[in-house]
Amino acid sequence: MLGLQTAIHRRFFVNIVVCVKHIPDPNLPGEMDGNTLKRQGVQGVLDPGDEYGVEEALQFKEAHEGEVTLISMGPEVAMEAIRRGLSMGADKGVLVSDDSLAGSDALVTARVLAEAIRKSGSFDLVIGGVESTDGYTGTMAASLAEFLDIPQVTFAKKAEVSDGTLKVNRQTASGYHVVECPLPALLTVTAGANEPRYASFKGIMAAKKKPVEQWSLADLGLSGDDVAIKQDVSSTEPAEERKAGEKFEDDGTGAEKIADFLAEAKVI
């Protein structure tokens, strides 16, 4: 009985915001639209890297109690990414969509998401993927944490929340560090952190009834000047391609061919 009481006592409420991005399907070749990545009219998906963020949030919610809000910035089609996260089990969604945001860089994205997170209410934890699969700058999350004036713990391969504290195994170049951080905080999770669940049929049906909101820049009290991009692409050109060399079907002499190649390169 005492054990049960302890367990109940240890449950608490976590308000979680997960940043999600709708990206062109990474399995299709990328296209440019002038000098920015083409996003409109391209087959899109929820960034696979963000699924780990959604899963982590859902696991926290299940271990404790809480609410999971998905926030995204993008064209209207990005609502698909939010629906996908809702069908996994998130509670509600917010899309910030505005024509003046097309082609935004990481800094502008962070500024807009920070305002959207503030407007959506109080939060204990903001979760994201470590980097987007399409742009992979990997700096948006840290900028977002600075705008929200909260600490960030990136590259989590394992994370847990207890009352008011986040504890993370954070990947490093030569191993990992255990990091402790008071809430509210921002967390980014690697693909090693969890195994994202599939959306069930029931989940997909339920998602259709979950509340979603769409906000413009004006709804956030931001103007075009706040989101002006200060960086210009001056030119693009195809990289010099590495030429494919010889390719052989292994007929039992594959190892010999590799050994010859290594000998020729003078490494054996």
Added chain:
Amino acid sequence: MAKIWVYAEIDHGQLDPTALELCTKARTLGDCEAIALGPGANDAAKQLGEYGAEIVYASDDEVYSDYIAQPNVAALAELIGENAPDMILFATNYDSRDVAGRLSAKLGTTLMSNVMAIDSIDKARTAVFGGNLLVDVTLEGTPKLVLVRPKSWAAEPSGGEATVVPVEVDIPEETKKAKRVERHEEEAEGPKLEEAVVVFTGGRGLGDPDNFKYLDELAKLVPDSAVGATRAVVDSGWVPYSYQIGQTGKTVKPSVYIAAGVSGATQHIVGMKGAKRIVAINKDEEAPIFQLADLGIVGDALKVLPALIEEVKKRKG
């Protein structure tokens, strides 16, 4: 002359070698100065001077290594206010990426990421689509903030000597939040992956973590070689994170790169396409890795690798 700063990351008392590459470039763009924060910073100043830093702002204070990013950003912001650099170069690695990202927001200055070449203080080059499309970007803002991929160019000493200026910034309590409480190292044996002449890399196609034993054995037989892995197998827990090659892992430029059971996702390719020669073994003849390989073997790595071990042993006599 423009004032070019290098944010020299110190990890556990050691200078991140990419800082020397950044100094090498910085001294061609203007007056090179470096910022080194955390225990080991004053020792690192000598090396930074040898690669072109004229001034090193240094502090051995543990606050910079005990807590993540925020104290470093606070110190940087104050130093920037006092010294007005034109540009700051950061290396793309775990901690510097966070520091640069936060600083970008704090200053409201755009941060240019994944840079692989800098022609002048106004122009940097990056690549998208896994390095297939090169993009030149005009840099704006004061200071210009740039995150550079490791090994984008070689480090060359200038034989200089730096003047060390102590950093004495009062670090606000509210920045001491994300605290490192334990450090776990998972160092591999043999030469460091980044310095190996030959790299044997395993991917999901090896089927089972146990099959990395073939790569380990080859690494013992071939001098100056090391074992690497793709993100997929590292994320699956087959081998430690220190093995990871690619966008979020290490960048390698060995003489020969041998990819076994590696499909060649763009995430991986950006970390190894600088290899002088590439060998690929994969069952799937359509695997993208074959488009880069000088020698491609379409076959089962689990048959080819044991045979290769015997072949190398035979030739070693």
